[in-house]
Amino acid sequence: MKPHYHVITLFPEMFTALSGFGVSGRALRNGLCDLKLWDPREFTQDAYRTVDDRPFGGGPGMLMLAEPLDLALTAAKTALRAAGVDQSRMVYLSPQGRRLDHALVLELATEPGLILLAGRYEGIDERVFQRHPLEEVSIGDYVLSGGELPAMVLLDSVIRHLPGALGDADSAKEDSFADGLLDCPHYTRPEDYQGLKVPPVLLSGNHAAIRRWRLKQALGRTWQRRPDLLQDRRLSPEEQDLLDEFRRAQEA
């Protein structure tokens, strides 16, 4: 059953960046999933279609009003139920959230429905969280002007895991983070670019040696750049040997 992704956003046109290009665009076009955008402004009842107001207690900027968000979230839930999806995970993108990582992406990729709330201004009225079981998710420790780009980052990474989204060739791209390591270096034609050569093993046709070389490079890079990832990852005897080889070569 294809997953249904619903996003509450004041700027639905931004989402052509996801729906109009590449892997995510093809997945949507091919019906591997669908995307529905809900503009809170459509759920206002005043003549000025007001979606924001000043914060109680003072302070800079504006906040998104609870009512238009509450009505839009409820509309999305109702649409999902009509499509046969009873329980959808509801996510609010914010720097206060759980960090998005491979594990969370895999979890979200199994959901038949997702409702994402992309905020603007300084944020949203807290009472929205009392009306809806929103989980907060962050794509990193920095502040953005809106939740739309984080929503698209989340959806792009999730869509890549849907069956059929990636051809077999591309799915290798997932392998590195899937096995808890950084990616190895990549090379394509020409064999000699401005005097810079391709590692001979990659031209050897010896697939066992190529696999080992790539694994060694991935282990070495992870050790150099993200040793924290190696904390949580047991190494096989072969992997330990390859990493030792890499480190000895570094020290030589």
Ligand SMILES: NC(=O)c1ccc(N[C@@H]2CC[C@@H](O)C2)nc1
């Ligand atoms: N790091 C992140 O994932 C992130 C998410 C949202 C965001 N900004 C929005 C604008 C107002 C409020 O809704 C939150 N910034 C950073």
